[in-house]
Amino acid sequence: MKYYSVAVPVPVYRLFDYSFPEKIQPGSRVRVQFGNTEKIGYVIEELKTGASVEDPREITQIIDPEPLINKSLIKLGKKLSEYYISPLGEIMKSILPVSVKLPSRKLKERPCILPTKSDFILSNEQESVLKAIKKRLKKGEAGEVLIHGATASGKTEIYMHIAQSLIDSGFQMLILVPEIAITAQIVRRFEERFGTRSIAIWHSRMTPVRRGQTINRLRSGDADILIGTRSSVFAPFNKLGAIVIDEEHDQTYKEENPPYYDARTVAGFRSEIEKALLILSTATPRMESMHRARQGEIELLEIKEKISGTAATQIEVVDMREERRGFFFSRRLLSSMEETLDRRAQIILLINRRGYAPFVICKNCGENIKCHNCSAGLVYHQSRNLLLCHSCGRETAPPSNCPECSGKIFRYSGAGTQRVISALGKIFPDEKVLRLDSDQVAESGADEIYNKFTSGKYSIMVGTKLVAKGWDFPNVELVGVINAEMGLMYPDFRAPERLYDLLVQISGRAGRGNRPGRMVLQSMNPTHYAIRELLSGEYMSFYNKEISIREEAGFPPFSRLVKITASRTSRATAFKRLKLVSDKLSEIDGVFLMGPVESGGFSRRGKSYHLIVKDTLGKGKVRLAELATEGRLRGLRIDIDPEEMI
Template structure:
């Protein structure tokens, strides 16, 4: 929740000063409107001047001295306000159909559970403010049918339809904008051609993929899922390469045959091209649409319109797609359910995984959560029987799980990042013509630029963080706020010209590998090297075609990708997370290493994972060697049960930031006293502390954590507490946020 308003009112139906109307009598119709403002409010407006407006439509309203677009939410019989303060609507956007009631219910759930302003949730979850018609003109493509070819010669010479068919014959495919440019009467003519069956939508055509023969585990899992006729939550827990995607596709196939829609969610945009290609190949005649935040507004509006109208059979997207209306929804599939990318940590805070589960229950459809390394929250639900637990214990086909070996860097010292066992393993793969993936989850050349003479280190002026050296273009960059600058020629503190980069990132590993193995074809993949989706797909295809020998990559390559030629995965710098302050650090590290290790040995050749570590005796590595997720998870659950940490306890975090630290500390201290005054039993309110990264993007940050072993008790505190916070007068420039079920504390 974001609040930078100097003062707010208590009632959610009370508008801010300046919203008064001059009306003398109560309006005949009162409409509640959700506005994109950081206030827990629906605002009352007089809709009598717009009798055709419906809940779910975008409406324009006066707000203070300006006007805003909002979403009509519902009707009211009366208001707590003086009638003279209720102002009339300005206008209504009827270019899109109203957002349906179950969409508004979903937004209300998110606003209530996560205590986020309902208007901001609605603005985030709604489609872009662009008409679906404009989006379709920009993106929908058409082609002439065989019937159109046959009918065209019989049409009058000056018939616009004949002209459109001729243009389609010449070009093969055209979009609506290109067709409309041919004639001012192209719109009606195109509708006529579609109705006659002489023109059709040009759906993407991919090489058809046939269904694979199911393993016994896959068949058993699919049979259980096919038995669901209403809401059921299933955890599909399968080792890497076990064929979870094939189970998803079979389930989606059932939905298409039954005339229902499927929602397929993935954690990152980088995973959508590969999965999109596979889904399109399996269902070449289905209407498949993609939705994520990096799409243009027009493309997103088109996908949204296809989903809401029921035209889309399959909607593939990232966390944003969980809000798309699907009137024929038959199932929800959430792949890599453990991934923290499903959590929105800026702006409106929410977990797309948990929202998807609530939506499945609300709309009475089954949901499948898939992962090789399930989150401990989902695993506990499966253990307790709240989720059905479906296991895929072996890889599909002849492929075996890779062998995991540890390289003790106390014995085999690493030179330029590589130990001798790692170098020999790479050499053997190169000799056999096999591929190697070197994984380090740090981009750039070196994480620190420092002076060995005086100890100066290049730090970000806007964050309490070091600047990362990027040697390719000789720049220093902050990976937190984006600030950057040139590399100095000498130490700015003592003048020493021998300043050096310490530590290593992907660029430095790439440089070392190029020097050690000059004959090898080398590719680096990270957020600095990938330029757009097309370039990303091109690089992935190069790996799959065997045009690369050595790949250096970050977590972009850790999950979801199938590279049959990779037989060795080498992990550099795995120890950094072992003793991190975040109690989830080991869970994340285990998942990350198991996922990236799963890229090895997915083809005909056996796979191997080499992990360089100075702590080979750590229990996490023993579990990795044995592919023992169950044992690792059990130990983590037992540890957290003793400490009352999630999933055996529940948390919320209140944070504040300001240009200086003291106002943030003062606000949070007042909030702490307000929470204690509510005297909710079983709730622990901790002291106010600065965040681990105190300064970020020129703002000083602090936090307050609240815990309880009972979710109902925590909820009993949350609502009245947040209501009290809105009454506090804030220092100038201070903002605060509440994060329910935070992923980092």
């Protein structure tokens, strides 16, 4: 009889011993009896010295005839279990879901596209970036590089040249994209260059059998390039040479459910383990990434010019305090829309609808009311007639005077895509308007929406932040931002960074064809530094301002955050459980606690409450790991490096 250490996906920080008469390779999924139920576990290793318990239960079934998880992925799983303070079984379930099945018959293939040669001539900047990356690949250097390239600067073309270089050397490539909605665009470009046989796709909506087929193609080396969303970072490769994270600033790379992994962090660990080059790419690098580049930890490569040769998008800011109250469109935006439609060019309108509750804005200066403790935007709760900080928990009565300018008149925000589309129908009754948001993508599919708009049947597209993703609409000349200041009111220290990212990205949707693009940005707070630095066109000006604020406040990259949440329970019980944890952390050097406080999200089963741990020296996380192994965190959700503070 042989003995094996098995990771079972249960919220327990340990492995379990099982027996089996035959040899089982590590990485195989097996069916085991666990308590009174059957579960699928993951063989981590064979126990050469025997089981740690007397007479362990026997494995009831081997699911995989050969392991689908290789040694590198097991090593990655262990690393992630330690980093995210998450049971190894839960991590292994993310790496290879229990539902994945290998196909028993040949599945229908996508229409065959043969590879074609490109006559595209790289710019000098593109050539310089490509040369630096090829130099690393030739030397077999892993590590990380950051491509800071302007929107429409041809980053995808660089990816294709890197892919060709890797394929020629016998390696494979993973390209991570933030949204399933835009996967089809980049896949189409790669298939036209490399043919369908070389390309594999990975996303959350794949069937278990289709995912199994993709795993087979990658393991056998049949597929050279995998293009996928967040979970594709766990895909097994035969010989991985490089990982590209496109739009690395995008927060959708963070998983919102246990084990709350961040695909960018996972890719970093995987790059180290498999000696693959990690390439971060975006027009708006995260503060953390640029800080590491400035510290010399990663190589910075820059592309400043658009490949089309057209000038950067012209941006005009409209002070909405001087416009008609309660009307979505300024006079300048309306006149720009009329001019654009007369030329039969297209328009994108962005509704910056972020958050779920009203924010209080001073009508005089445009500032939203902020928390005195942590500077996050305060949220108005009408039922209690108070302002609540969902970041640190501070409560305050609505002010009678604005703390910035002493103004006495306030307004409460609110605008949505449906209301804007309805207003457009009255102003431009002869123009067809298309909606693009997550609900519409789920209903119609991204491909259908993309084809409808590029066909020219629709003149105007209205959407939320999804419209700012990497869409390529060559006939769009004008972008209008309806309510830019909404991004600043979200109660999170990252709000200015996210607003800046959003505005840069949405500006890049205009002028991708032969004619220059324009953007009309409406705001009640036009002098905010995120908008001011956008007009300067210099990312580093924004970075320098924002990083100084972060350093003074002790937020990332100058600390690590942990969010601990108690959900589906009463306020008293939640606070009691969270206080037990905070008491264990409060005396640790370099640890600062925020909360407990009611969370922003709500569940039909009850409210949630959370505690934010700001850890500047790393000692708090070490103590949390100890508490987890002692069983003190059972029933609490632990989110390492959270993207959301509420």
